Amino acid sequence: MTVQTWTYLLVGVSFALYIFIAVRSRAGSTNDFYVAGGGVPPLANGMATAADWMSAASFLSMAGIISFTGYDGSVYLLGWTGGYVLLALLLAPYLRRFGKFTVPDFIGDRYYSRTARLVAVVAALFVSFTYVAGQMRGVGVVFSRFLEVPVNTGVVIGMAIVFFYAVLGGMKGITYTQVAQYCVLITAFLVPAIFLSIMSTGNVIPQLGFGGEAVGAGTSLLAKLDGLHAELGFDAYTSGSKSTLDVFCITMALMVGTAGLPHVIVRFYTVPRVRDARVSAFWALFFIAILYTAAPAVAAFSRTNLIESVEDAPYRADTAQGDETPLPEWFKNWEDTDLIAWVDKNADGRVQYRPGAAFEALPGQAKVMPIFSGAPGDPLGRGKHGERLLQNPPTANNNELYVDRDIMVLAAPEIAALPNWVIALVAAGGLAAALSTAAGLLLVVSSAVSHDLLKRGFAPNLSERGELIAARSAAAVAVVVAGILGIHPPGFVAEVVAFAFGLAASSFFPAIVLGIFWKRTNGTGAVLGMIAGLGFTISYIVYFKFLGGTPDQLWFGISPEGIGALGVLVNTAVTVGVTLVTPAPPAAVTEMVESIRAPRRDPGAHAS
């Protein structure tokens, strides 16, 4: 069977499964809709949380980024897992004991302030929309590459599926669908990883093969890779090129941001008891760690395969001399999708891969992306060797190759010449990752509108039924908006992700942690702290991402992605400072804090 038949089959079966589950677990009340009735078993909740957390970015892009940046890519591995430790220890059990529906609920009640609630709602909406646009785009890209439908049709199909189970099932439908999606995505990630590991190192377990000996090289895989990098003039794979301080700050911002993301926090409201909140945090990180320890292994295997199969390979098969292998077929397939490009600078018909960009950005391009002279089928757009010609002017260095980072996971099975069903499985996995995250985020948007904005804000008399209708309508509108953002992505989607983490880190995290661990924190302090933290972080990111700030102006070389780490400190300092010079919070609030710190007395626990 062809790749396409396999893809239709696997994607079709997995979609049918998601819809079946959604129909079986419809939401009947707001409690079902927001927190799945608070009755999800911890193991299932852990799996759902893991699927919710691992987005198209984790599944498709992360291994690619690590592959191209080596050690520097560790910031994502550490940041997106270490945040769960903060979450499990500092937030999850206490928020579960508090026992409401949303993050703005806690902020609003703890700081007895509608302003605080509104600041929290706006931040939650912004973070969620930023994220969800990227997911819908991911759905579209997978559809277009593997099912050969236009990206926009792919986005619409994705919207229809998410619409169906998020609007119908609410958190209950989403949670059980996500359990299935986790199983699909982890299988889809591990199967090619295991194949790659066996081929590169002869070890069945990718995490061990990563540190194992390269087949036929007589040295470890990493030593071989560092050697290849040194030969071609790249920085060593295992040491990277970012400064230690920058790596430190980015990791910190991502960790704290992870712990402050509303769609992650809300998962811990869905389990029956406080102990279950802790246990499900454990399972969540356990399931995430399976993918996150395999991803850097895939990155290293793919990097080695990429360099070995393209470096100095002749583009045309008939120009190969002796026992040389010409450039493989996948290279040309991906070149046809605009994601690989080759400029034959020294006119030797062979690919030379070196550090630096192979060509310049055209005027008006935000980053270096290839613009080809003609469509893939146009013979006039082809050069002497059959390669696609570029409009971009070549750079002066001797690198001739452009490879889009995002293809490393999608192309890895092809690069390693794996069977067709493995390639189809990766497509189904990418869709599962994108859909599960999109659904979780849409739920946050819907509850922020129907619960925080209407019921607890402007329309307190809303009935239970009315609130449920409002929640469903809000979810429906959010799906459509997300789809439109996916079809017409604002040019800066990638840049805005820095925002999402920076904002979550510099707003929610300090407000919630101080609210639990320092009884004296008052509303004025928290509100001003959140505004100061957000203001500081936003200004820095906007200045360097949109207003043309240059790298030499960076404070201590901290990149915008890492500024959230300082935003946390600014927020905390302002909150503490203002709190100390303003009156203590009301006694009722102090008592509420007391009550979430200790378990409730349960006289039935020991007595029989």
Added chain:
Amino acid sequence: MSDHPTVDERDRAACARHWQRSLRLIAVLLSVWFAASFGCGILLRETLDQYMLPGTGFPLGFWFAQQGAIVIFVGLIGAYVLLASRIDAELDAEREAIHGEGGSR
């Protein structure tokens, strides 16, 4: 006025002790969290990279950053689940004693 604290006061004192124990547990676990990720994986990475993780081809600092710290994180939450439950059970037992002899219920 008797010198004996009331049931309510003793309950509060027990809760305060529970909170202190929880804080100590969190502090210990977070120190390990910091040492594994920011310590070994980032700040001390270059020093540690001079050594290999025994029996493998991993430079030690690189291993912490891309494998070890993640495994340690999972272990930390596992330890937290067990130890926090124990602290909660201690509080339950103390309260049982307080309220049992106070004859409330």
